[in-house]
Each structure stands twice: as C-alpha cells, then as structure tokens.
Amino acid sequence: MAPVPTERDLRLDLFRGIALWLIFLDHIPSNAVSWITIRNYGFSDATEIFVFISGYTAAFVYGRAMLEHGFIVAGARVLKRAWQIYIAHVFLFVIYLAEISYVASSFNNPLFSEEMGVLDFLKNPDVTIFEALILKFKPVNMDVLPLYIVLLLWFAPMLWLLLRAPSFALAASAAVYALTWWFDWSIPAYPHGNWVFNPFAWQLLFVFGAWCALGGAQRLARWINSPVIFGLAVAYLLFAFGIAMTWYFPRLGAFVPNFVSEAIYPIDKPNLDVLRILHFLSLAEITVWFVPRGWPVLKSPVFWPAIVCGQHSLETFCLGVFLAFAGHFMFTEVSNRLLMHVIVSVAGIVIMVAVAALVSWYRRIERKGPGPRPPSIEPGYAGGDA
Amino acid sequence: MTGRIPFLLALLMLAGPAWAEQPDACRVASPQVQRDFPLPQVTRAIAAKRLDILVVGAGSSLLPGPNGAKNAYPARLQMALAELLPGVAVKVTTDAKARRTAAEMAKTLAPALAAAKPALMVWQTGTVDAMQSVDTDQFRAALERGINIAHSAGADVVLINAQYSPRTESMIALGTYAENMHWVALQQEVPVFDRFSIMKLWADLGTFDLYSATKKLDIAERVHDCIGWLLSDLIVEAAKPDEPHAESGR
Secondary structure, eight states: OOOSSSOOHHHHHHHHHHHHHHHHHHHSSHHHHHSSSSSGSOOOOOHHHHHHHHHHHHHHHHHHHHHHHHHHHHHHHHHHHHHHHHHHHHHHHHHHHHHHHHHHHOOOOOGGTGGGGGGGGGGGGHHHHHHHHTTSOEEEEEEHHHHHHHHTTTTHHHHHHHHHHHHHHHHHHHHHHHHHHHHHOOBSSSSBBOOSOOHHHHHHHHHHHHHHIIIIIIHHHHTTTOEEEEEEEEHHHHHHHHHHHHOOOOGGGSSSHHHHHEEEEEOTTTTHHHHHHHHHHHHHHHHHHSSTOEEEEHHHHHHHHHHHHHHHHHHHHHHHHHHHHHHHHHHHHTTOOOHHHHHHHHHHHHHHHHHHHHHHHHHHHHHHSOOOGGGGTTGGGOOOOO | THHHHHHHHHHHHHHHOOOSOOOOHHOOOOOOOOOOOOOOOHHHHHHTTTTEEEEEEOOGGGOOOOHHHHHHHHHHHHHHHHSSSOOEEEEEEEEOHHHHHHHHHHHHHHHHHHOOOOOOOHHHEEEEHEEEEEEEHHHHHHHHHHHHHHHTOEEEEEEEOOOOOOGTTTTOOOHHHHHHHHHHHHTTOOOOEEEHHHHHHHHHHHHSOOOOOOOSSSSHHHHHHHHHHHHHHHHHHTTOOTTTTTTOOO
C-alpha cells in the first residue's frame, strides 16, 4: 500500500490560499486589480491550482481515514463533505438570486435591453430553482463548487484504487480524460450548453493531485529536480506569456505565425486543454524548485494570512464568491474608480483572512471540547480541511 | 479624469443638428480600433465608387423608439462612411432582430446576402450566445459557418463582439465568447471590431456613464453614434488599397 505522509505540507495551504485570493479577484467583473492574477500571463489560472491542491489534500485527509477505518467510513466522510459543499453552493445561489432580482427591478437602460434578457429566467422561478438544485443551472462564476461536488462523489472508489494501484489509477484517470476529448463527453447544463468545468476532464488534475499526495511526488522527484525539465518549464511559461501578450496588444499578433494560432486556439477551458495542463505543470515545477518542502520561512507570519485561508478553503471560497458579488455591487452603486477597485480588492482579502482565522479558532475550541474526537481522523487535522 | 473634457466637448457638439465629423468622445477609444486583416472586396467596391454593406445583428444593433433605426449604429455607420468616402455611394442595409444566437443568424445569412449583394458583411453576435451559455464549440462553428457563407457570397466580413454592460457583467460570461470570437477571427483572418473593449474604455474614462440607470435614450444614441464612427474608421483603414497584400483575394 502507498504510504501516506504524516505531516501536512504547508506549501499546499499557502498556494491554495493564494489561489482563493486570485479567484476572488478574477470573479469581480472588470476589476482593475485582477491584472495581477496569473490568468493574464499564460494559459492556466487559479482554478487549476485550486483543483490540484484540493485533490492532494483530499487524498491526504481521506487516504489516512481509509487506511485506518476502511472504505465505508472514509467514503461516508467524503460524501458528507460533498453534501456540505452542495449546501454552500445552494446558499450562494440564493445570494445570487437576490442580487439579480435587485438589478432586474432597478435597471432599465435602453442601451442594454438585449443584455437585460438574461434576467428573464426570473419569470419562471419554478423551473430555474429546480434546475439550480440539480446543478444544471449555474450562474456565472458559480461553476467551481459543482465541479468539486462531482469530483468528490466519485473520489471514494478512486481513492481506494489509488491506495492499491496508484499508477493504474492515474492511468485510468488519464484514459477518462482522453476518452472525454475523443467522444465529447460532458454534462448538460440548463438552459443550454454544458458544464463550464467538465468533470470528466478536470478529474485528471484532481486525481493527479491525489496521486502526488500518495507517494507520486516522491516518484517524480528525479524529474522535478532535473535541470532539463526546469528549463523546459521556463521556456513554456515564456511562450505562454508571449502568446498572452498578443491578447492585449493585438499588433503583437503579427509575430505569431499562423500555424501557431491554428494549433493552439481554441484553448479549451471547459475540457481542461492540454496547453492549460502543461502551463499548470510548468508553474508547479518552478514553484517546487524555489519553495522547498519544510522551508522554515513558510512558518513566518508573512505567509500566515494565505495559509490560514488555504486551510479553510470551502469557507474562504464561498465567502470569496459572495464578496465578489458585493464588490461588483459597490462598483455599480458607489464608484467605479480605480481607488474603489483597490479598496474592494484589499478589503475583500482582509475579510477572507479574518473569517478564515475565526473558523480556525472555532475548530481549535471545538477540538478542546468534550467528546472523543481523535484528531488524526478529523478532516481538520493539522489545522486544515480536505 | 482626462475623459471629462472630450465628454464636455461632445455635450457641446450635441447642440448641433448633426456632427460634421467624428465627435471627440469617440476619439478617446480610436487607439483601441485595430486593423488586423485586409478587406479586399471593400477595397474593390470603394474603387468602383459603390459600397454596399449588410449589418447582421441581434438586439444590441437596434435602438428602441421611433427614431431607433436612424440613430442605431448601422445608420450612423452609413453616414460616417459617406463622409469619409466622398464620391462613393454607400448603402447600409440591416438585418437585426433581438435575441438571436450566432447559429440562428448563420441560418438566414445566405438569403440576406443574396438580397443585399454586399461587399461587406458586418456581423454583430455573441451576446445572446453568452446569455444562453451556448456551447463554445458550437458558437465557434456557427461563426465559421457564417464567415464562409459570406465569403462564398463574395463579401468580406467584420465581426463585432458584445457590448460592455457593467450592470449585467456578473451574470453573463461575455469574456469567454469574446475570446472564442477572437480566435475564430484570427484563424479566418477576419477583423474584429472590439466593441467590448472600446465601451469599457469609455466607461473607465468616464466618457459615457454606462452604469447609469437611466431609461432615456440619450446615452444610448451617443454610444451608437460613436460605434458607427469607429467602425467606419476600421473599415476604411482595413480597405486601404496601399496595403501590399490587400488584393490577395480569398
């Protein structure tokens, strides 16, 4: 059986926390501060980081539970987590409904009569709310949690396989990814189209994260430490950066040969394009190269805000979605000046850190409370969630 | 903000019955207009002193009210082109109906092109696709189909992406569709009039208050007028015959 490492890797919490901040900044429409986020400088974005690390920590937490208490207990815990995420998603949907109902009743600019048609679904809430509850109707920017739910639903059998035959499990995951591209597998959405994050494709990154957590990272060490791989990663990041610049400065597009455009576009985010995976892997390679495991600086107060957010990712993520709504509301109702963008962005992150710290504190006092709760099987082990 | 001054100038110019030339309010966004690819049929049409254009669009190509057709950007485009191209008979016909996706519009392109026989088809699309979250593969396929239909009918194509609509921004994933349109345009070598970025710049500079909850048409009419002007800039620039590969044909 694959070994399960005993100490939580703080780098995971750090980068998941940063990814959550970036997702928050990207989710506020037209936020000037979102210029700093990685999606503007290459192919992948914070979603890849979030999904990979979530897979890693899920394997870390539930893998231990499965080894100690068996498939049924661990599987039940995974499903409980999926249920929590579902509840969180529905909660966010209610906030979304309130926001758009307000816009529908207060805004009627003739310039945007077409765009206001997006509010038509308010006319038949019976259908819309039902479709939202079965995760077919998903408002903009509310696609990550449904993806997470589906990934967790099939995670227990996947974890069972990962603990017994890790390489086979990873190969099976890659095969599902390849078949998804081949046969166009997807999950239908309401009223049209498909899920923005196709779980059949994105599971690859989640399973790869889990595989890394269960000893895969050690097996990859020789590759990770190879200067050739490092060089390739840097070259690929530079290539992606160059291409990304042509999105903002179309004149630079003249330097990109036509066959390159033919080859790379469309960069398929719903199906986790290979270009995106490679970009994420290159970023990970560079990160692992410069930030070693157990780096003492990770325990310094500088990184604490991001780490505490990463350790309570569900709460922080949901709060981020809500704060993005609220931030956009501030832009429309109060001011849309650059100063406001900065204030909203900084205040949002401060609130995320404060709430994550509060959740952390709650967990600590709960653990001290009565009742036999061996910390080693709690999802909150080592101060973090799955 | 520097955008205030052109804004005031534009207000002053509003007092006149018609603008003699492009209002300064539009000009702040001129650098946003890119000429990516040549328009050989338009070049030929201008040389032949007769330029017919078909604008195919959805709801954001229309303005409501009795003067809607006169003030919407297709009519303003005709006026602007007539001024920029003296001696050329410019005629813009419109096929705009609200709530149409790219695929729905592509279906009716062939008869519309056959009727209008334009040298250029201006195709505004993407908003309704984004609102209905049409599959992006299907969106791209519809764009490609439409561009091919226009090319085989002997018309050049300019694509127009969605409007920047700040209030509904958190409800419509316009960016994804603008991106996909851009990729199709690059591969099909068709210019895109980046209405989204242009309007966003106007909003950022304070040129037009796109957040306004007004029910009146004044801002809408000025925005459409500017779009007509900037679009005419793109068309005239891209059709300039001195471009070495402008006559390469398709």
